[in-house]
Amino acid sequence: MAWQDTVAQTVTGLGFDLVDLERSAGGLLRVTIDLPWQPLVEGAPVLADQFVTVEDCETVTRQLQYLLEVEAVDYRRLEVGSPGIDRPLRTENDFLRFAGQVVDITLKAPIGATGTDVSANRKKFRGTLERAEDGQQWQIVWSDEPAPKPGQRVSKKRVPAPLQALTFQLSDLQQARLAPLVNFKGRSAADKD
Structure with a gap:
């Protein structure tokens, strides 16, 4: 099994979704996580938007450091973060x-x-x-x-x-x-x- 699959299984096992896994020049390994999402079911309570916290990233970072050491993956720096406001859509x-x-x-x-x-x-x-x-x-x-500029008057008759x-x-x-x-x-x- 490739180390990428092992990282995905670890992130999923910790209760998160793996959004992106990127390995770049210079030894940077960037892992992007998000909270899992399920479509709304009728009658189920609507939960407020929840976001990945710093503590969530810290938990995943610690677990992945152990995993990558066991798998002997060569990297210099590990970054774990949330997808941000420009989140990629893939699935x-x-x-x-x-x-x-x-x-x-x-x-x-x-x-x-x-x-x-x-x-x-x-x-x-x-x-x-x-x-x-x-x-x-x-x-x-x-x-x-x-879009109209701030303060610009827009005619109600404009089509x-x-x-x-x-x-x-x-x-x-x-x-x-x-x-x-x-x-x-x-x-x-x-x-x-």
Whole structure:
């Protein structure tokens, strides 16, 4: 069994999901963990968002240090961390978990549809992740209209730009990540309820 599989089993055994395992030049071994997620079941209580803590990373680090010593894996530095606000999406479960969120995707090959505003050489898209109507594929929905600048007055009579959608399968993706959207103004009145 490869040491990567052993690391994955160890992380899973400690009650976490292995999001990413990266070995880079200079002997850095980076392990990214997250808390496991299960789809909501009817009648089950809704839990507040939980995040990986420093203590969680410390627990995994200590266990992996022992494991890597036993496996005789050559490394100089071990980093264990959470996936962050631009978390990569790789599995079907990741896409189910973050449906409705704004994501950035990069396709393996450029795509464009005749008769639409989607450029034929475009590979990168940012929009809201949704399940396609067929239930088998995914789609990303976006508008190319620029966001209004802070303090800019927007006419109520202005017609918004039409929404565009791109349907894809996970095999079409080179990369998918949560879009790192940060509000530096603090919580809005709607969030305080």
